[in-house]
Amino acid sequence: MEQLIEQLKSQIIEALNFEDLTPADIETDAPLFGEGLGLDSIDALELIMLMDREYGIKLADPKQGKQIFRSVRTMAEYIQEHRTK
Amino acid sequence: MLVELYRRFAGDYPKFFKMDTLCRLGFIAAEILLKGQTSQCEKEQMSIILANRSASIKNDTDYLATISEGNYYPSPSLFVYTLPNIVTGEIAIRHHIQGETSFYILESPEQLEPIIKSYFSSPLKGGPRGALTGWCECSKPNDFYAKMQIIYGTTD
Amino acid sequence: MIYCAGHSIISPLGEGTQANIEAVQAGRSGLKKYTDRFADVEPFCASLFDTPQDFVPLCIRSIELALNEQIIKCENAQTIFILSTTKGDQLDLWSPAQQIAAHFHNPNPPIVVSNACTSGVCAQITAMRLLESGLYRHAVVVGCDLQSRFIVSGFQAFKALSPEPCTPFDPNRKGLNLGEAAATIIYTTEPTDSWRLVAGSIHNDANHISAPSRTGEGAFLCLKDVLNGVQPSEITRIGVHGTGTLYNDDMERIALQRAGLADVPMSVLKPHFGHTMGAAGVLETILCAEMASNSQCTMHNSQIIKMLSGFGGVNAAIRIEK
Numbered sequence: 001m002e003q004l005i006e007q008l009k010s011q012i013i014e015a016l017n018f019e020d021l022t023p024a025d026i027e028t029d030a031p032l033f034g035e036g037l038g039l040d041s042i043d044a045l046e047l048i049m050l051m052d053r054e055y056g057i058k059l060a061d062p063k064q065g066k067q068i069f070r071s072v073r074t075m076a077e078y079i080q081e082h083r084t085k
Numbered sequence: 086m087l088v089e090l091y092r093r094f095a096g097d098y099p100k101f102f103k104m105d106t107l108c109r110l111g112f113i114a115a116e117i118l119l120k121g122q123t124s125q126c127e128k129e130q131m132s133i134i135l136a137n138r139s140a141s142i143k144n145d146t147d148y149l150a151t152i153s154e155g156n157y158y159p160s161p162s163l164f165v166y167t168l169p170n171i172v173t174g175e176i177a178i179r180h181h182i183q184g185e186t187s188f189y190i191l192e193s194p195e196q197l198e199p200i201i202k203s204y205f206s207s208p209l210k211g212g213p214r215g216a217l218t219g220w221c222e223c224s225k226p227n228d229f230y231a232k233m234q235i236i237y238g239t240t241d
Numbered sequence: 242m243i244y245c246a247g248h249s250i251i252s253p254l255g256e257g258t259q260a261n262i263e264a265v266q267a268g269r270s271g272l273k274k275y276t277d278r279f280a281d282v283e284p285f286c287a288s289l290f291d292t293p294q295d296f297v298p299l300c301i302r303s304i305e306l307a308l309n310e311q312i313i314k315c316e317n318a319q320t321i322f323i324l325s326t327t328k329g330d331q332l333d334l335w336s337p338a339q340q341i342a343a344h345f346h347n348p349n350p351p352i353v354v355s356n357a358c359t360s361g362v363c364a365q366i367t368a369m370r371l372l373e374s375g376l377y378r379h380a381v382v383v384g385c386d387l388q389s390r391f392i393v394s395g396f397q398a399f400k401a402l403s404p405e406p407c408t409p410f411d412p413n414r415k416g417l418n419l420g421e422a423a424a425t426i427i428y429t430t431e432p433t434d435s436w437r438l439v440a441g442s443i444h445n446d447a448n449h450i451s452a453p454s455r456t457g458e459g460a461f462l463c464l465k466d467v468l469n470g471v472q473p474s475e476i477t478r479i480g481v482h483g484t485g486t487l488y489n490d491d492m493e494r495i496a497l498q499r500a501g502l503a504d505v506p507m508s509v510l511k512p513h514f515g516h517t518m519g520a521a522g523v524l525e526t527i528l529c530a531e532m533a534s535n536s537q538c539t540m541h542n543s544q545i546i547k548m549l550s551g552f553g554g555v556n557a558a559i560r561i562e563k
Contacts, residue, residue, distance in 0.1 A: 016162070019088070019102040041452050045161035045399060053158040062400045129444065129462055140334045140355055145391075152394045157281040164395035165451050165552060168327060170356045174553030177445040183462060185443040186555050187363060190334045190353035200352070203370035 005076045012072070015050045016043050028073050036071075044069060056084035087113060087229075094120065103162060104175060105144040107223045111135065111172035112179065114231040115217060119180050125237050126213040132185035133173040134204060135233070136197045137222040140190050141169045172221060184214075194220040194232065205238040213239050242562075243372045243428040245435040246313060246379070248527045249306035251299065252422040252514055253288050257306055258527055265528065270513050272406045272418050279390035285402055288420035288515035289388055296330035297340045300385050303423035304345065313379045313427055315345035321377040322351040325364035325384035326519035328392060329353075341383065349377075357551030358482070359443070360384065361424075361522020362559050366441035368428050378430050384523035385423040392518075393419060399451070407485030409509045410494070417484040420515025424524035436530045436545075436563040442466030446554040453488045457496030459556035460548060464500035467546055467560040473501035480529035480547040483509035484516055489550060496556075502546075508532070522549050522557070530561045 009023035016039070030036040033044070044065050051057040057079065059065060068078045087109045091101050094116045101112060115133075124131055148163040165171060173186035185204075191197060201218050219233030249257060253271035254264035271288030278289065313320060322342040330337040338351040354364040361384040368380035386392075396402050396419060403416035428438065444462040446454035454460075468476075479502060481493050497503050508529050517524055526547045533543050548558040 017102045018099070020099060040449065042162050042165055042450075048400075049158055049160060049398060128447075132443075133445075138335055140329070140332075142332060145332045148395070149391065152281065152390065154280060157394075159394040159398035161395070161398040164398055167391075167395065168355065168357045168552050170551075170553045170555060171450055174445060174450045174555065177447040177554060178449070181447050183445055183447050183459065186356070186445040186553065187367075187443060188355050189367075190338070190355050192335070192339075192350040196350055196352070199371065199374075199376050200367065203367075203374040203376060206374045207370045 001076060001080065004080060005072055008072055008076050008079070011050060011054060012047070015046050026072060029071050032069050032071060051079065055079050057082050098179065105147070105166035106226065106229060107141060107144060107169065107221065108166060108172045108175045110223055110229045110231050111221045112175055114221065114233045115176040115180065118217065118233060118235055124215065126215045128181055129183045130214045131182045132204070132214070132216040133176050133182060134185065134187045134201060134216050134218045135173055135221045136189040136191045136194070137169065137220060138191065139222065139224040141167050143223050143225060176217065201236065213237060242437050242439050243369050243430060244433040244437045245426060246429040246433050247307040247309050247427040248425060249303050250422065250424045250524050250527055251303050251306070252524070253290050254513065258531060262528065262531060265510070265513050265532070270406060271420065272512070272515055279393055282390060282393045283397055284404065285393055285397065286404060286406060286418050287388060288418065290421055294387060294421070296385060296387055297337050299423045300324070300337070300341050300383050301344050303385070303425045304341070304381055304383055307425040307427050312429060313381070315347050315381065318348050319378040320347055321349050321371055321380050322347050323364045323368055323380055323382045324351060324353045325360040325382065325523060326353065326386055327355060327357060327360060328386060328389065331389070332391070356555055357553050358516070358518055358521060359549040359551045359555050359557040360519045361524070362441070362526070362547060362549045362557040363443055364522065365426065365428070365438055365526065365559055366443060366557065369438050369441055372428060372430050380428045381425065382428065382523060383423065383425045384520040386518035386520055387421050388419050401486055403485060407511055409483035409485040409511055410490050414485045414487065414490065416486050417511065418515040420517040422514060422517040422520040422524050424520050424527060426523055426527060436561050439560050439562050440467040440469060441557070441559040443555065443557045446556065448554055450554060451552055453492035453550060454554070455492070457492045457499060459554060460493060460496035460550055460558070461499045463548065463556050463558035464496060464502060464546070467558045468500065471544055473505070475544050476502060476505045476546055477543045478508060478529060478533040478545045479505050480508040480510070480525050480545065482549045483511055485511060492550065493548070522547070526559065526561065530563060533563070
């Protein structure tokens with residue numbers, strides 16, 4: 001799990017072009033949207049694509065993302081359970 | 086080079102790193118022109134009217150790479166930049182400009198002059214009006230050119 | 242003020258303005274479900290030509306249908322060609338405009354307006370300014386976009402497409418459908434017996450590059466501008482953008498309410514044509530102007546507003562008088 005979390009942080013930084021951030025700057029339990037990393041609606045769509053590309057998870061309903069993308073930990077937990085690759 | 090200029094002239098806008106090259110270019114040119122300037126007109130009367138020859142072709146090519154056959158993962162954050170006018174929107178957001186934003190595809194920068202002239206002579210609104218206007222071109226990676234100016238005018 | 246001197250629409254519903262009016266009046270829709278038109282994309286619903294079209298010949302055909310050679314001389318330097326498109330001919334926007342202008346022997350470099358989904362209205366505003374300032378006497382405004390794997394994949398990645406025919410302003414709306422069309426309006430400075438373009442305005446939300454403003458800021462400012470000189474109660478019809486996405490329709494409702502236009506009859510054309518992108522502003526202006534005047538027996542002027550919004554936070558509106 002810890003390994004997945006670290007890997008996910010790097011993937012988020014790359015996919016969302018956080019040029020000034022390192023994985024250590026992202027808190028595992030901090031909110032990704034709103035005050036945390038301050039992600040927006042396009043970032044949410046990009047995270048949906050990241051889950052598909054890296055882990056073979058297809059989210060049909062973008063509203064599902066709200067729960068899954070609460071924090072890096074909730075995202076990692078969802079991936080652990082649903083990944084197909 | 087654009088990142089270097091960003092750190093020198095702005096540095097406080099992480100969204101910069103999400104932009105494609107055309108937007109980064111326009112953003113920096115606007116930053117240099119508008120930073121520390123007091124606008125001579127209301128934010129609803131300030132416009133951004135830009136042009137180039139090759140639209141958003143550099144970013145179009147980057148987006149195409151995400152939908153190649155056998156590796157099909159269309160990127161929403163690249164797709165949104167496959168419109169050249171997004172650069173005018175990025176500048177508007179940064180500087181809270183709510184006037185007109187327009188993007189033209191033209192043969193050469195000279196062709197923009199009559200368009201700007203007619204913008205200032207159109208009789209719709211009175212009072213002072215401004216426009217950040219110019220050429221903003223990026224056809225290939227590391228091949229870009231921007232030349233912008235601010236023009237103020239009054240109608241009526 | 243500039244005057245309409247001809248118009249045409251070519252869409253999957255028909256060739257020529259009249260054929261398209263009849264199709265709309267008969268309640269026909271060009272929307273169909275596609276499963277294998279483009280490789281890799283998920284099944285989608287759109288209004289596409291049965292036979293795939295080439296961009297430049299389609300635009301030329303549309304212009305030829307709209308032209309009245311007795312009024313407008315294309316080879317004259319006082320005529321300007323303006324192309325409204327978002328993706329042009331396979332991502333090339335400048336060359337097709339040049340080929341179109343060259344086909345009609347026009348000596349001026351053409352102008353391409355690429356202002357996302359507002360392009361068709363912005364192109365008409367550009368024409369109005371150039372004609373009113375005396376630089377040209379006639380403008381040929383042609384709007385066109387054809388669908389592709391590029392565009393459909395992007396809108397799918399944005400989760401903006403409805404798998405069913407779109408239902409704008411419905412509480413259960415699921416998103417938009419894409420469409421293909423070419424449409425042309427010829428404008429001139431000399432009075433004609435057709436409708437006239439009297440006002441136009443473009444404003445940015447300055448809020449987000451893809452999400453519409455929650456307060457309808459830019460759209461409201463556009464409506465306020467085009468209402469200059471008339472009362473909201475004088476407006477006989479509003480052609481809304483009405484894409485069928487959750488946020489667009491809500492934003493338009495707020496802007497219309499703020500502008501005092503909530504009670505004016507609305508035209509929503511996307512369920513017939515889909516979202517025809519660069520063609521939308523031209524096609525929908527023609528239909529709103531032509532159909533409003535046909536369906537309403539008014540003693541005085543019809544006053545029609547056409548509004549659009551697009552990526553980049555841009556909004557545009559024009560007012561047409563008949």
